[in-house]
Amino acid sequence: MGSPALRASRLAVYLAWTLLLMPVQAxxxxxxxxxxxxxxRFYHRSCCRMLxxxxxxxxxxxxxxxxxxxxxxxxxxxxxxxxxxxxxxxIAKHEVAGWPLFGWLARLxxxxxxxxxxxxxxxxxxxxAGRLAAREALILFPEGTSGDGNRVLPFKSALFSVAxxxxxxxxxxxxxxxAYTKLDGMPIGRRLRPLFCWYGSMSLAPHLWRMLGxxxxxxxxxxxxxxxxxxxGSRKMLARYCQxxxxxxxxxxxxxxxxxxxxxxxxxxxxxxxxxxxxSDGPALA
Numbered sequence: 001m002g003s004p005a006l007r008a009s010r011l012a013v014y015l016a017w018t019l020l021l022m023p024v025q026a027x028x029x030x031x032x033x034x035x036x037x038x039x040x041r042f043y044h045r046s047c048c049r050m051l052x053x054x055x056x057x058x059x060x061x062x063x064x065x066x067x068x069x070x071x072x073x074x075x076x077x078x079x080x081x082x083x084x085x086x087x088x089x090x091i092a093k094h095e096v097a098g099w100p101l102f103g104w105l106a107r108l109x110x111x112x113x114x115x116x117x118x119x120x121x122x123x124x125x126x127x128x129a130g131r132l133a134a135r136e137a138l139i140l141f142p143e144g145t146s147g148d149g150n151r152v153l154p155f156k157s158a159l160f161s162v163a164x165x166x167x168x169x170x171x172x173x174x175x176x177x178x179a180y181t182k183l184d185g186m187p188i189g190r191r192l193r194p195l196f197c198w199y200g201s202m203s204l205a206p207h208l209w210r211m212l213g214x215x216x217x218x219x220x221x222x223x224x225x226x227x228x229x230x231x232x233g234s235r236k237m238l239a240r241y242c243q244x245x246x247x248x249x250x251x252x253x254x255x256x257x258x259x260x261x262x263x264x265x266x267x268x269x270x271x272x273x274x275x276x277x278x279x280s281d282g283p284a285l286a
Contacts, residue, residue: 069139069174078141155239
């Protein structure tokens with residue numbers, strides 16, 4: 001399935017563009033230039049066009065800093081899509097740091113790598129706290145893994161501990177949903193969604209090679225009303241708040257309803273119904 005010629009041309013252009021710009025970002029990081037936070041967005045926007053990703057954005061990302069974007073995760077393509085919309089760094093599992101090419105790109109985007117198998121997470125928590133204290137934007141995948149694109153996996157409340165840093169002041173948390181909805185203008189059903197969603201025991205290289213031969217893919221990203229840990233009262237309720245809105249956004253996108261799924265104003269203001277006034281004291285990044 002797909003065009004071999006399209007695969008080869010997309011791969012060649014992508015690799016050439018990537019290898020051309022990697023030294024630029026590396027030099028900017030070495031010299032501590034202020035544009036290194038924005039430069040990956042330019043890179044990812046170009047990659048979206050090369051790979052045939054047509055991104056449709058609903059709502060707006062908050063401008064408040066520090067901010068944590070909490071999104072569902074269905075594919076390695078999510079990195080390019082979110083990177084094209086947000087001047088932000090990713091919170092990624094530590095295995096990604098060792099991946100060829102993708103690991104290098106993650107480092108150049110100043111990703112924070114965490115090991116979720118380690119019970120003691122003080123160093124990881126401090127690394128993230130330092131980035132938030134510097135009033136930066138981070139992207140978190142609270143499911144802890146990628147899903148099949150048909151449903152949203154449970155959000156792990158422990159991962160939201162990064163939003164609990166009183167030294168940095170309030171950390172804005174904005175739920176974001178992503179869904180791959182159309183292929184060459186036709187709705188993508190359950191049968192075709194695995195062509196773009198990478199999950200379970202799928203091998204990366206064969207999946208990537210097959211995906212490169214597909215046509216133009218519409219990706220719907222919705223930015224939902226933000227909140228804070230203080231508004232929600234606990235990490236559990238914060239995770240629930242984000243998950244409910246992401247589930248709604250994915251369902252709307254897959255069903256073809258592109259209107260915003262929540263009419264709430266765009267500031268960190270609302271407290272979910274039933275939120276506990278106490279904060280959770282569970283493990284940080286378990």
